[in-house]
Amino acid sequence: MTDIDSFPSEPDQPKPAPAKILYVDDEPVNLSNFSIVFEDEFTILTASSGEEALKIFRDQKDISIVVADQRMPGMSGVELLERLRNYDPETIRIIITGYTDAADIVDAINRGYVYQYILKPWREDPLRITLQRAIDTHRLQKENRLLSRRLLQVAEEEQKRIARNLHDDFGQVLPALRYSVEKIFNSMDKLPSAVTLEFDKVNNLIERIGDISREIATALRPDILDRMGLMATMEWSIKDFSTRHPEISIEFEVIGIEKPFPPEIETTLFRIFQETFNNIDKHAQATKIEIVMTFIHPQVILTIRDNGVGFEPLKPLTNRSDGSGFGLRGMRERVIAINGTLTIRSKLGLGTIIRAELPL
């Protein structure tokens, strides 16, 4: 018996509920065939049009797979899947099609709207394998997202803790140090000017340590974010940026009715804002920045546009020498972790737009 064999067995886990599959086809006979064949293995929902499918998708939670016929009156299968991707990019989208529609489907697959296509008429066994694989992919994607979300949360908590400790500890020690130095200075009379000069230097250094610790704490996580929220923090950061860059004009507009942010969304938006401004500072040579925060139920959309030098979209994500190149990648990871979408558009000589759409 190996060590592994002798491990106590895991307590019985409750069996997971069968995966939910939404099947969309305008022909009733296809719907009922699909249900009859697969209803013992999966939870099958059916819709006879794209519109009905959208409604079911909005009402139901945890649909793992959507299988749609391409040829339907009104909304085609690809159009439906494209729209569904905006609601939930994680759901696996499968299209059922004949040979004649191949061009549309290839395009949709290449643009990421469709995970796989199935040729008509479908056969039970290959379709079962496809569905099973799609369910596994869906589960892994979801687990992956939850793990990276957890990692980001832990890292954020840690940064918050270090920032707070820096603030509190230095905030106590430095005034005490300054007080002691003053006391020593005052207790001695008639000091040579060289010694007085050294005392001044020590005082300046104490002040400098205070500034540095505040800068580090702010870079880790500005305490204004937890005290006054995202909008105030953005305004404060913009003011700070403007004093350092008076040559850059900055506009900040809010559209829609402001809603409170859940902490995770607030942190994500702040990190995107922070990294985008870092990038503009380091790379853009812009003269104008426009920030728009749009509240449009059930989303918040943050757009930051600069009119700087821009960049070639794929190049920055490969090896770089002038920076770790984690900024844009990190932004994307954060957004995906909370089920949002991030769009980065850039044109050489014209500037860059960063747009984050997050659920609110």
Ligand SMILES: Nc1ncnc2c1ncn2[C@@H]1O[C@H](COP(=O)(O)OP(=O)(O)OP(=O)(O)O)[C@@H](O)[C@H]1O
């Ligand atoms: N607003 C921008 N204007 C011009 N170029 C940009 C802009 N934002 C990003 N870039 C380009 O994209 C590259 C990648 O950006 P990213 O934030 O991922 O990495 P970085 O800023 O180089 O390093 P890091 O963020 O890890 O410190 C940058 O090096 C720069 O060439």
Ligand SMILES: [Mg+2]
């Ligand atoms: Mg960067």
